[in-house]
Amino acid sequence: MTSSNKNYQLICGLEIHAELKTDSKMFCGCKNDPFHAPKPNVYTCPVCLGMPGALPVPNKKAIEWTIKLGLALNCKINLFSKFDRKHYFYPDLPKGYQISQYDIPFCYGGYLDTSGGRVGITRIHLEEDTGKLLHKNIDSKKVSLVDFNRGGVPLLELVTEPDIKSASQAAEVSRKVRDIIRYLDIGNCDMQKGGMRLEANLSLSKTGDLPDYKVELKNINSFKYMEQAIAYEIERQTEVLNGGENPTQETRGWDVAKQKSFSQRTKETAEDYRYFPDPDIPPLQFTKEQVEKWREELPTLPEQTVDYWKTKFEIEGRYSRLLINGHQTTALLELVFVAALEKDIKPNNIAKEIVNKNIKLDPNSSHEEIVSTYQQLHQTDDVDSDVLVQVIDEVLTTNPDAVEKYKAGKIQVIGFLLGQVAQKLQQKLDMKQVRSELLKALEN
Amino acid sequence: MLLDKSISQLARLLKDKKNSVVDLVTESYERIEKLDHQLNSFITLRDKKEVIKEAQQADKNIGKATSPLYGIPYSLKDAYVNKETRTTCGSEVLDKFNSPYEATVHRKLKEAGAILIGKNNLDAWGHGGSTENTDYGAGKNPWDLTRIQGGSSGGPAAAISSRMVGFAIGEDTGGSIRNPSSMCNTSGLKVSYGRVSRYGTIAYASSLDSVGPMAKSVEDLALVLESMVGKDELDATSSANKDVKYIKNLNKKVTKTIGVPKEFFGDGLDPIVENIILRAVKEYEAAGYKIVNVSIPLMEYGVSIYYLTGLSETSSNMARYDGVRYGESRQLLSDETKRRIMLGSYALSAGYADELYKKAQQARTKLIEEFNKAFESCDVLLAPVTPSIPAKIGELINDPLKSFLEDLYTGPINVAGLTSLSLPAGFTKDNLPVGMQLIGQRFHEAELLKMGYVYQQLTDWHTKKPPILNQND
Numbered sequence: 027m028t029s030s031n032k033n034y035q036l037i038c039g040l041e042i043h044a045e046l047k048t049d050s051k052m053f054c055g056c057k058n059d060p061f062h063a064p065k066p067n068v069y070t071c072p073v074c075l076g077m078p079g080a081l082p083v084p085n086k087k088a089i090e091w092t093i094k095l096g097l098a099l100n101c102k103i104n105l106f107s108k109f110d111r112k113h114y115f116y117p118d119l120p121k122g123y124q125i126s127q128y129d130i131p132f133c134y135g136g137y138l139d140t141s142g143g144r145v146g147i148t149r150i151h152l153e154e155d156t157g158k159l160l161h162k163n164i165d166s167k168k169v170s171l172v173d174f175n176r177g178g179v180p181l182l183e184l185v186t187e188p189d190i191k192s193a194s195q196a197a198e199v200s201r202k203v204r205d206i207i208r209y210l211d212i213g214n215c216d217m218q219k220g221g222m223r224l225e226a227n228l229s230l231s232k233t234g235d236l237p238d239y240k241v242e243l244k245n246i247n248s249f250k251y252m253e254q255a256i257a258y259e260i261e262r263q264t265e266v267l268n269g270g271e272n273p274t275q276e277t278r279g280w281d282v283a284k285q286k287s288f289s290q291r292t293k294e295t296a297e298d299y300r301y302f303p304d305p306d307i308p309p310l311q312f313t314k315e316q317v318e319k320w321r322e323e324l325p326t327l328p329e330q331t332v333d334y335w336k337t338k339f340e341i342e343g344r345y346s347r348l349l350i351n352g353h354q355t356t357a358l359l360e361l362v363f364v365a366a367l368e369k370d371i372k373p374n375n376i377a378k379e380i381v382n383k384n385i386k387l388d389p390n391s392s393h394e395e396i397v398s399t400y401q402q403l404h405q406t407d408d409v410d411s412d413v414l415v416q417v418i419d420e421v422l423t424t425n426p427d428a429v430e431k432y433k434a435g436k437i438q439v440i441g442f443l444l445g446q447v448a449q450k451l452q453q454k455l456d457m458k459q460v461r462s463e464l465l466k467a468l469e470n
Numbered sequence: 471m472l473l474d475k476s477i478s479q480l481a482r483l484l485k486d487k488k489n490s491v492v493d494l495v496t497e498s499y500e501r502i503e504k505l506d507h508q509l510n511s512f513i514t515l516r517d518k519k520e521v522i523k524e525a526q527q528a529d530k531n532i533g534k535a536t537s538p539l540y541g542i543p544y545s546l547k548d549a550y551v552n553k554e555t556r557t558t559c560g561s562e563v564l565d566k567f568n569s570p571y572e573a574t575v576h577r578k579l580k581e582a583g584a585i586l587i588g589k590n591n592l593d594a595w596g597h598g599g600s601t602e603n604t605d606y607g608a609g610k611n612p613w614d615l616t617r618i619q620g621g622s623s624g625g626p627a628a629a630i631s632s633r634m635v636g637f638a639i640g641e642d643t644g645g646s647i648r649n650p651s652s653m654c655n656t657s658g659l660k661v662s663y664g665r666v667s668r669y670g671t672i673a674y675a676s677s678l679d680s681v682g683p684m685a686k687s688v689e690d691l692a693l694v695l696e697s698m699v700g701k702d703e704l705d706a707t708s709s710a711n712k713d714v715k716y717i718k719n720l721n722k723k724v725t726k727t728i729g730v731p732k733e734f735f736g737d738g739l740d741p742i743v744e745n746i747i748l749r750a751v752k753e754y755e756a757a758g759y760k761i762v763n764v765s766i767p768l769m770e771y772g773v774s775i776y777y778l779t780g781l782s783e784t785s786s787n788m789a790r791y792d793g794v795r796y797g798e799s800r801q802l803l804s805d806e807t808k809r810r811i812m813l814g815s816y817a818l819s820a821g822y823a824d825e826l827y828k829k830a831q832q833a834r835t836k837l838i839e840e841f842n843k844a845f846e847s848c849d850v851l852l853a854p855v856t857p858s859i860p861a862k863i864g865e866l867i868n869d870p871l872k873s874f875l876e877d878l879y880t881g882p883i884n885v886a887g888l889t890s891l892s893l894p895a896g897f898t899k900d901n902l903p904v905g906m907q908l909i910g911q912r913f914h915e916a917e918l919l920k921m922g923y924v925y926q927q928l929t930d931w932h933t934k935k936p937p938i939l940n941q942n943d
Contacts, residue, residue: 072571076790078559079551079573079670083706111786113818122789300818302827305677305783307706 034230034264037237038196038256039148039188041225042203044213045155045179046088052154052180053082053125059175060158061219066173074154074178076120081306084109088180089132089310090320091212092152095182096133097321098206099147104130105317108309109152112299117172118157126153126183128301138186138202139329142195146187155179176220182213188227188236193256197249200224205328209350217247224252229273230263242277244290255280255287262287331356339363339373345381354389361393369397376400406456414451414460418467421446432468440464472497473543473633474935477690480636481538491525491532491541491585494636498543498587501634505938508615510607511628513548514555515588524585538693540583542636547623548589549596549641549672550681552576559672560594560604560622562802563791573670574702575639575681582697587635590625595788595807596643596674598622599856599876601650602867603806610863611653612936613902617860620650622674626684627654631936637685637694643674644776645855645880647682648892652855652905655894655934657922658684659691660880662912663887664709666695667702673787675780676707678884687932688893688922692716695915709913719916720923727760729848733769734879740858746896746904747854750925754852757928764844764851768837772882775837777874778817778830779885785814809870834885841886842911850921851909853879855892859902883909891918894931901937 051058054073063069072080093103110128131151138145157177161170184203190196204222207213215222226243229236241259246252259278266273277291303309326334328350335341341363350356359380363373376397379385385399421443422429428439440461447460472480472494483489499518506512528541535541551557551569558564576586593603601609601624609624611617612632619628623640627650630638640647642660651658659682666681673679683694696717701710730751735744755761768775788811793800803811817826844851856876866873883890888909895906910918926932 072569077551077569077571078557078564078567078672078790079569079668080571081669081705081707083704113786113789115789115792117794120790120795122792123786296820298820300786300815300820300823302782302786302818302823305675305707 033232034260034267035232035234036191036193036228036256036260037188037231037234038190038226038228040184040186040190040196040199041227042184042200043223043225044182044184044204044207044215045221046091046182046213048085048087048091048180050085051178052085052088052152053178056178058179060179061216061221063175066171066175069175070177074120075174076122082125082304084307084310085180088152091210092132092150092182093312093317094210094320094324095184095207095212096136096150097317098210098324098327099133099136099138099150099184099203101133101136101147101150103133103312103317105312105314106130106309107132107312109304109307110301111304112153112301114297114299116156117170118159118177120157120174120177124153124156125304125307127151138199140195140198140202142191142198143189145189145195145199148185148187150182150184153181153183155181193253193260196226196256197253200249200252202328205350209325209328217249220247223247224249226252226256228256228259230260230267237272239272239275241273241275243287244277244279246280251280251282254285258285258287335363339367341374341377345374345377348381349377349387355387358389358393358396359387362396365393365397366400369401371397371400379403405454407453409451409453409455409459411463414447414463415467417447417450418464421450422467429468471633473501473636474686476687477542477636477685477693478538480542481540484532484541485535487532491528492522494541494543495521495525495585495587498635501632502587502629505612505632506634508610508938509612509619509628509632510591510601510609511619511625511632511634512545512588513558513560513591513604513606513625516554516586521585521587528583528585535583537582537584537697539579539697542584543587544579544584545587545590545626545629545635545638546573546576547592547626547638547640549592549674550576550589550639551670551672552586552589554586555589557589557672558606560592560606561804561807562605563798563800564796565605566797569670571670574667574704575698576670578697579639584636584697590623590629590638592625592646593622593806594804595672595784596622596641596646596679597784597804597807597810598867599645599649599873600861600866601625602863603804605802605804608863611860612938613655614860614900615938617862617902618653618866620653620856620860622646623658623684624650624654627651627656627658630654630656630684630686632939633935637683637690639698640682640684641671641674642680642682642880642884643678644780644877644884647684648855648880648890648905648907649876651684651892652894652907653860653903655903655905655931655936656684656686657688657691657894657926657932658682658892659695659915659918660883660890660892661695661699661915662889663884664707665889665913665915666698667700667705667708669702669704673783675783676787677783678776678780680884688891688919688926689717689720691891692720692919692923695919716916716919720920722920723924724920726850726917726921727762727848728754729762729764729844729851731764731766731769731844731851731853733766734853738857738875738878739854742859742898743854743857743904747852747906750895750906751852753925753928757924762848764847766837766840766844768833768840769882771833772837772885773875773878775830775833776877776881776885777813778826779834780881781810781814782817782827782830783814785811785818806867806870837882838886841888845911849910850914850918853907853909855879855905855907859898859904879907883907887912889913889915889918891922893922893925894934896931897934903931903934
């Protein structure tokens, strides 16, 4: 980073889209599994193809899940809500409008805590995903094809306040949102396939106030690239500002190979989507009791679990953050830790072995199996104590110098002597036992 | 002439094996072949051989028939998708559109055993009140071939009026069932919003569209409606139905109060129409009904609310015909449709939506309140359907504003989500039919049908057939 950018403060907010993993699509009964479809356009029907006369019927599960995510992110919930039509023309949008939510999203006014401070969640709403365009050469002709397997898949959109102050904080927010979505078991968030998509709106300010321009970083499919792109933009915009100009209001993408952002589209005016309430879908009314019931159903969230594991099992945060991934495995791990304590094993040691992949965490295995795997890993051979005493005697006899040094107070030589014993025995030893026997022999 | 008989009479003849389904279907095709080149009431007919085969099959299974609609030939306004034929919605944009699925209403009628003959003409996308705004030839009125059928469900009305089918399914967004019913001397029911599933209805304006029966009499409407209603899992705006014994209740006599809303009798109402409607009021009064005067002041803005809402929604609903799918260019959309898309887009645009679309929605709520208030002092409202007699062909299509005003008395009923029955009330001295509408509270179809049935017991307007039939049969 150049020194001059110390004068500027990053002002950044995120827009995160994530597909929900409901069984069926958002407004029809079609299978919601676009990434595993055997071929294009197999999971389609008149509704998600937007055929004349077809009507949308909202997916209750998707609505419930969106509200649960909102509750997990400390949002308020609009008890009265609705779906709206957002109009624009694009070949992957068969109705000429996307069913989305405009002025009354399901969730609003939440927050997420990060290592760099609290980031406000402006809103979370639910909409339908679009189809996918494929540009191909067929018979040496350039053609554009549309696959509607993804069209109509429930897609949530989360918008943060412009509270993000660094590239790494942007990545942290994105990761945490992904972790929570996975933890609630409502989405896979596969970035590579587009199951989760990130956009950042950013500008630089000297005063901390919102500047009169905004750059949109779009179509970024990894947390790392998002961080790199924002870091790059900070430098680029700083240079522009230092040159006495305002950066252009535009949409930019990230070129991974060149490690540079590039201009994709310059917006002259704000688009007019002609939003209005979708007359095909009656407004939705929730009760306070319903929302409270959903709140009670929420599992403990990752950060809450990190704290809990630290207090109860003394698990280090660096291990627990890697291990807390989905409700099922978390519950299993807690059983493992309790069993470990009963056997006088430090739970943190098991956590470490799992993180280091010395123990495989198979969700189908029982906690007893995992603890016994750990024990096997750390098991020692039964060494006959007579044999051990004999070997120690031999080592001491053949290394009189070391014995002398020990007696002169250089206790570090114990390590050397232990090594000699281990070498002679060629077995997995309980080093505690060897050590005490060795010390006994030296004292004699 | 079999198709002049009521549905229950036909059902009896079929059951007693005095006539066959093949007889009915054959008569249907013969009349269409003979007359329809003058009327343009059909856009697409099913293959006759195929339908005769279906009729033969139906005759074989007649013993298993449970519905009175079994074996009755019918037609669908070409706004409903079906698998037997293409669905054009009156526009060349869908000239080659063969739907891979079918409308719920069509499925239900087929399940009842009714036999689809073909698809009726309409103003393309429902955009119009004269069946002139169609790419398949302007519809002509069977009572006077130089005049319009009314619309947008002109084709179904003309087909019933000239006894081509036993009944038909129309679609009413701002008068599209009632207006042609009035102009062709048939009976038509605009159901309450949500009463019948809209699934498979090509949308004009989604919050106003309603799927209703059209027939020769109120009794027939009641029979057909019973097979159409109910909650549909495929239409989130459809309602579960509790009161579906329309036929059983037809004879139940209840004393009723009829409200005459003064705003339906103001400037612009043709005195010829007014006299006929007021005579109907007197006829009800003579039959023991109490008549009260009511007022719905916001009716002054009714047609504005209707058009702001309807055109905003249609601008959105039409977006899918972007030329990417369905094989034909959107250049083929008519001037009337383009006009409606532009007006609707304007009303929804940033900077204008607050003054236009949103204000119309606020006014809509107020209008509903005023109707509810009026219903505190009466059970039903009685009013004219259209302000004037059927126009000459070409008169309305060249005068868009006059065309819009044809919906003056009907559009606001859709805005309020109410139900309304259009039924024959008399003729001008030139022998042109004039209808009246009975307007009921939301989901009070049974009440309207009862009242309409009473009127058709007292009068025989609905039994009159157009001269085109007398000349030829």
